[in-house]
Amino acid sequence: MRMFTACCLLLGVMLAAPAQAASNVLARVGQWEAYHTVANDGGQICGILQFNNGLGLLIKMNQARQAFVHLSNDGWVVPKNARMEVSFVVDGAQVARLPFTATNLPSMIEGNLAPEQAAMLLDRFALGRQMTIHFLTGDEGAWNVPLRGTYQIAQAFFRCLSTSLRSRQPFGASAQQPQSQPF
Numbered sequence: 049m050r051m052f053t054a055c056c057l058l059l060g061v062m063l064a065a066p067a068q069a070a071s072n073v074l075a076r077v078g079q080w081e082a083y084h085t086v087a088n089d090g091g092q093i094c095g096i097l098q099f100n101n102g103l104g105l106l107i108k109m110n111q112a113r114q115a116f117v118h119l120s121n122d123g124w125v126v127p128k129n130a131r132m133e134v135s136f137v138v139d140g141a142q143v144a145r146l147p148f149t150a151t152n153l154p155s156m157i158e159g160n161l162a163p164e165q166a167a168m169l170l171d172r173f174a175l176g177r178q179m180t181i182h183f184l185t186g187d188e189g190a191w192n193v194p195l196r197g198t199y200q201i202a203q204a205f206f207r208c209l210s211t212s213l214r215s216r217q218p219f220g221a222s223a224q225q226p227q228s229q230p231f
Contacts, residue, residue, distance in 0.1 A: 069085050069086065069087045069088070070085065070086050071083055071084070071085040072084050072085075074204040074205075074207070074208055075200060075201055075203075075204035077196075077197030077198075077200045077201055078196055078197045079098045079099075079100050079197075080096065080097070080098050080197050080198060080201040081096070081097050081098070081201070082094075082095070082096055082201045082202075082204035082205045082208065083095050083096075083097065083208075084208045084212055091110065091111060092110070092111050092212050092213060093108050093109065093110050093111075094108065094109050094205055094208035094209050094212060094213060095107060095108030095109070095205070096108070096173075096198075096201055096202070096205050098193070099120075102121060102122035102123065103119075103120065103121055103122075103191060104118070104119065104120035104121075104156070105117070105118075105119055105181075105191075105193065106118040106119075106120075107169070107170070107173070107205075109166070109209060109213065110213075111213050113163070113213070114160065115160070115161035115163070115165075115166035116158055116159065116160055116161065117134075117136075117146065117148075117158070117159045117161060117169075118151065118156055118157070118158050118159075119134065119148070119156065119157050119159075119181065120153070120155050120156040120157075121155060121188070122155055123155075124154065124155045124156075124157075124188075125154045125155070126150045126151075126154050126155070126156070126157055127150060128150050129150065130149065130150045130157075131147060131148070131149055131185075132147070132148040132149075132157060132183065132184075132185045132186060133145065133146070133147055133148070133183075133184040133185050134146055134148050134157075134159060134181060134182065134183055134184065135181070135182040135184055136169060136179060136180075136181055136182075137179065137180045137181075137182065138172035138173065138176035138178070138179045138195070139172070139176045139177055139178060141172070143168050143169050143172045144161070144165050144168065144169045145184075146159035146160070146161065146165070147159060170202060170205075173195060173198050173202060174198055174199045174201075174202035174203075175199065176195045176198070177194075177195055177196075178192065178193070178194060178195060179192075179193040179195055180192055180193070181193060
């Protein structure tokens, strides 16, 4: 039942419109998964997720290289206009403090990561042992998140970024240079 709920939440978050998506699990270590999703409109997302005991954490990046963190709790009923502040601490050091807003799912909130925040969070996430998520507004208690296996999950996520979310170039294929040069 937990994985069914997780899949429903994941697909609900990835699809703002009623289009369907194809999602593939790239790696699974313990409670963690790295995934790649392609929507019917061609939009792609690489992500990391964990759902455990009604709580969920998703870190994802789309083709525009926008990074997001989604947090969910089956017991939440978040009003549509709600604003929250959340802090991420890995091995005792704060690595990000973000504003979060409601999503189209009442049990989920979303925070946007600036590129340097995404790099810091993913680096500490991959190499850390323990993450604590502090909700600086409201009365939600801190979440303690073991990071065992996150190095392997982060590697799968980075491979997804490099293979599926290739950067765009300002020139056509005919203008590209050969891969290697003899000089």
